[in-house]
Amino acid sequence: MKNKTWVFLLIIALTAVLTACGGGESESAEESEETDELKILEVEFEVPETAEVNETVELKAIVTYGEEDVTDADDVTFEIWEQGNEDDSTKIEATNNSDGTYTAETSFEQDGIYEMYAHTNARELHTMPKKSITVGEGASSEAASGTDKAENHANEQDEEAEGFGMNFMEPEDVIIETDTELTVHLQNEGIPLEKAQVRYEIWNDEVSDKHEWTDAEESVPGEYTAAHQFTEVGTYTVQIHVENDEGLHEHEEYPVEVMK
Incomplete structure (x- = not known):
């Protein structure tokens, strides 16, 4: 009976050790993934x-x-x-x-x-x-x-472009380190332009040479939004890049003032 008890306790101990090791590997993998995601x-x-x-x-x-x-x-x-x-x-x-x-x-x-x-x-x-x-x-x-x-x-x-139109909703009262919604409305011949690939390129030459890129999502037909956090006070340039599968490639720049 004593032998059976010791075997049972040994099995429990081994299970605990293996679980702890597995958890450590999982956490390490997650940390590695997070590190990769942070690379720019x-x-x-x-x-x-x-x-x-x-x-x-x-x-x-x-x-x-x-x-x-x-x-x-x-x-x-x-x-x-x-x-x-x-x-x-x-x-x-x-x-x-x-x-x-x-x-x-x-x-x-x-x-x-x-x-x-x-x-x-x-x-x-x-x-x-x-x-x-x-x-x-x-x-x-x-x-x-x-x-x-x-x-x-x-x-x-x-003016001669095939009816393409871009209307950027310039954000007001932009505060540093706070999510700012960037929204642009796209049209083609008066009709919302759907299924385009839209990216926001954002930079401030007085702060850094770095250009940040944010992919926008089409929330409703022709409306593309993304969230971005500005880290410093100043005037940023937001350049909107628009492409689609039919060969469209347009871009326009807009200034955005950022406050504390």
């Missing part, structure tokens, strides 16, 4: 603020994923255009230096203000920080005139 693809985009005409300029993207240097990004491409003339941009593929940095060299043939994106694809994520550089004396009166013409042309193109 970040790109520090380094560009000189000024340059002379025909001076060689280095463009550098430093890519990280969490604490890890990304040495195997799928693609890093620099897109460059003269301010006000984004439709006439030039793209330069970056060189992978195998240490988390991606570089390219370029030069500018005339005075002006030039803007550029560092398009970065890695870890199944995409980010595109934006920078600008003033070359020589900056924008001349002729260039400014060209900018006005480019803007007018862009406006004409918008």
Whole structure:
């Protein structure tokens, strides 16, 4: 009888130990998943603020994923255009230096203000920080005139677009570290545009080079919403990217003021 009692107690003890071990493995797995979820693809985009005409300029993207240097990004491409003339941009593929940095060299043939994106694809994520550089004396009166013409042309193109319309409901009284609802209404020829892929790209160059991306959900036909928390006081830029399976690709920028 005593032997049976000891065997019974031993079985209970082993069961408790195995349960504790299993629970520890489960908790470790959950912690690992949470750690993976917290990782963010970040790109520090380094560009000189000024340059002379025909001076060689280095463009550098430093890519990280969490604490890890990304040495195997799928693609890093620099897109460059003269301010006000984004439709006439030039793209330069970056060189992978195998240490988390991606570089390219370029030069500018005339005075002006030039803007550029560092398009970065890695870890199944995409980010595109934006920078600008003033070359020589900056924008001349002729260039400014060209900018006005480019803007007018862009406006004409918008008017001629196939009835596409974007109405961003600019949030009011935005407070830091509080969920802010971002909502945009999309139409095509006066009809709500359904089943589009809508993403909010959010950044504040005075706070960080980091661009955050938030996917929106279609709550009702043509209405796309997402929640976002702003971490610092200041003026943020919210760029809305819209695509669909029929080849539509539109984007517009809006300022958002954030308070304490």
